[in-house]
Amino acid sequence: MKPGGIIVENKMFCYQCQETAGCTGCTQSGVCGKKPDVAAMQDLLVYVTKGISAVAVQLRAEGKEVAPAVNHLVTLNLFTTITNANFDKEAIVTRIHATLEVKQELLSQVEHADGLPEAARWTASEPMFAAKAAQVGVLSTGDEDIRSLKSLLLFGMKGMAAYAFHARVLGYEDPSVSSFFYKGLFAVGYDGYAMEDLLPLVMESGKVNLDCMALLDRANRETYGIPAPAQVSMTIEKGPFIVISGHDLHDLEQLLKQTQGTGINIYTHGEMLPAHAYPNLRKYPHLKGNFGTAWQNQQKEFDHIPAPVLFTTNCLMPVKPSYGDRVFTTSVVAYPGMVHIGDGKDFSPVIKKALELGGYDRDVAMTGINGGTTLTTGFGHEAILASAGAVIEGVKNGDISRFFLVGGCDGARPGRNYYTEFVKQAPADSIILTLACGKYRFNDLDLGTVAGLPRLLDMGQCNDAYGAVKVAAALAEAFGCSVNDLPLTLVLSWYEQKAVCILLSLLHLGIKNIYLGPTLPAFVSRGVLNYLVEQFDIHPVSTPEEDIRKILGQQ
Numbered sequence: 001m002k003p004g005g006i007i008v009e010n011k012m013f014c015y016q017c018q019e020t021a022g023c024t025g026c027t028q029s030g031v032c033g034k035k036p037d038v039a040a041m042q043d044l045l046v047y048v049t050k051g052i053s054a055v056a057v058q059l060r061a062e063g064k065e066v067a068p069a070v071n072h073l074v075t076l077n078l079f080t081t082i083t084n085a086n087f088d089k090e091a092i093v094t095r096i097h098a099t100l101e102v103k104q105e106l107l108s109q110v111e112h113a114d115g116l117p118e119a120a121r122w123t124a125s126e127p128m129f130a131a132k133a134a135q136v137g138v139l140s141t142g143d144e145d146i147r148s149l150k151s152l153l154l155f156g157m158k159g160m161a162a163y164a165f166h167a168r169v170l171g172y173e174d175p176s177v178s179s180f181f182y183k184g185l186f187a188v189g190y191d192g193y194a195m196e197d198l199l200p201l202v203m204e205s206g207k208v209n210l211d212c213m214a215l216l217d218r219a220n221r222e223t224y225g226i227p228a229p230a231q232v233s234m235t236i237e238k239g240p241f242i243v244i245s246g247h248d249l250h251d252l253e254q255l256l257k258q259t260q261g262t263g264i265n266i267y268t269h270g271e272m273l274p275a276h277a278y279p280n281l282r283k284y285p286h287l288k289g290n291f292g293t294a295w296q297n298q299q300k301e302f303d304h305i306p307a308p309v310l311f312t313t314n315c316l317m318p319v320k321p322s323y324g325d326r327v328f329t330t331s332v333v334a335y336p337g338m339v340h341i342g343d344g345k346d347f348s349p350v351i352k353k354a355l356e357l358g359g360y361d362r363d364v365a366m367t368g369i370n371g372g373t374t375l376t377t378g379f380g381h382e383a384i385l386a387s388a389g390a391v392i393e394g395v396k397n398g399d400i401s402r403f404f405l406v407g408g409c410d411g412a413r414p415g416r417n418y419y420t421e422f423v424k425q426a427p428a429d430s431i432i433l434t435l436a437c438g439k440y441r442f443n444d445l446d447l448g449t450v451a452g453l454p455r456l457l458d459m460g461q462c463n464d465a466y467g468a469v470k471v472a473a474a475l476a477e478a479f480g481c482s483v484n485d486l487p488l489t490l491v492l493s494w495y496e497q498k499a500v501c502i503l504l505s506l507l508h509l510g511i512k513n514i515y516l517g518p519t520l521p522a523f524v525s526r527g528v529l530n531y532l533v534e535q536f537d538i539h540p541v542s543t544p545e546e547d548i549r550k551i552l553g554q555q
């Protein structure tokens with residue numbers, strides 16, 4: 001309803017990220033730039049993926065195997081619909097066709113098809129897609145609390161699919177993750193479940209995601225070595241260069257190999273920063289440094305950039321004409337009109353563009369958002385636990401008063417300077433662990449040291465939340481207490497669906513007293529919020545001053 005009582009019809013409905021319109025839902029066009037026709041095809045892709053999952057569940061109940069290719073297809077479909085990844089309607093339509101085709105083949109193997117839901121049987125050609133999409137979005141679930149739990153489950157699985165995908169490209173798979181996708185997607189599509197059926201599934205998704213992040217942690221380390229602390233330059237050297245964004249280390253490695261000896265330098269962007277910590281990536285001398293800050297600043301930072309930018313995963317923003325001829329996408333990322341690099345990972349169009357544009361004619365020093373000139377990353381769980389003795393001693397003798405994990409996503413909405421202020425105001429004898437792109441709010445600050453350790457420890461990407469869990473568990477063991485009794489507070493910033501699955505993993509571990517912001521998810525209904533507050537003491541963030549006082553027990 002608009003002011004004046006005019007009813008405005010929804011052109012779409014999406015409320016999966018933190019920046020959703022009016023903190024309730026994008027109904028006319030996505031705040032992220034997603035158009036209604038793309039939103040519709042994403043809804044339909046989720047619907048047909050629920051359908052193929054119901055068929056897979058039935059086949060397994062009949063004792064039949066589901067091929068790994070089907071697991072991959074479901075993972076890819078979920079990942080494709082994550083925020084800020086795929087804005088290309090045609091690419092999504094292609095995935096719907098592929099899914100329907102595989103599903104028909106699977107359906108022919110089912111003996112007892114009578115109980116299958118409509119999504120499992122539905123098939124059509126493209127002219128029918130828009131009409132069907134209009135009936136199958138999240139609002140097709142009427143009850144608010146049920147819709148909320150199904151959304152938590154679905155969005156959490158989208159995030160988990162990203163991690164499963166990254167592990168798989170490195171050759172690591174966990175069949176129990178795919179089994180959970182089938183079960184979870186079946187549940188999201190099933191009308192007969194009540195709150196008490198869905199809640200355990202939501203919690204189970206947190207457990208499965210933890211296993212999935214553990215698998216990716218192992219995959220990254222066995223492939224690229226144990227991360228070690230690294231100082232990363234923010235100066236872009238004279239000459240041709242390529243900026244690589246997103247989370248996919250395998251894409252970065254391929255690009256590094258293909259640019260060896262070309263005279264092109266490579267700079268990470270956003271969530272790719274922690275790549276500098278891995279020995280088997282930092283060994284390439286042309287992996288020079290980091291360009292710019294977090295994802296929401298890209299339209300400003302890429303303005304007339306004399307280099308191509310390769311997006312390997314989210315977060316891609318609508319591309320501006322001032323750099324539109326130099327954006328390349330790969331994997332699940334796509335944007336109409338941009339060159340997409342296919343699965344063969346032949347990056348020669350990107351390389352050609354870098355040589356054509358030539359880069360800057362002199363070294364250009366960039367700064368972080370607070371004016372700092374250096375970034376440090378690479379404090380993975382191994383590096384931190386190697387200093388466990390000093391940490392434990394520091395806590396025991398009072399040199400270290402508290403740990404804060406200030407982590408999660410950055411974003412464009414006002415209110416995110418909360419995290420900068422929080423870090424600035426945290427006690428001088430506290431240690432700040434961080435991860436994911438939210439750290440760009442403060443990772444150029446010089447916070448000094450405490451007990452011989454840097455006060456700010458960047459643990460890596462969002463998936464490295466697994467490492468934070470390992471550190472917390474090790475500290476709890478050393479102090480003979482539970483994680484909830486440690487002098488540790490989690491202050492999380494969320495934006496998209498990977499943050500949802502990480503939050504669910506923390507809840508699965510029984511971690512309480514999490515501070516969550518900058519706003520609560522629109523898809524968490526009052527009923528579900530009450531449950532989360534009662535069970536887990538989740539706090540919405542208020543002001544840094546007030547929250548720090550509360551955490552330190554000063555009020």
Ligand code: FSO
Nearest residue numbers: 315409436437462498499
């Ligand atoms: Fe950020 Fe984007 Fe890593 Fe997200 S770049 S917001 S939670 O994709 O995944 O932290």
Ligand code: SF4
Nearest residue numbers: 014017020026030032
């Ligand atoms: Fe809106 Fe976020 Fe959905 Fe984009 S992803 S349409 S901003 S809710």
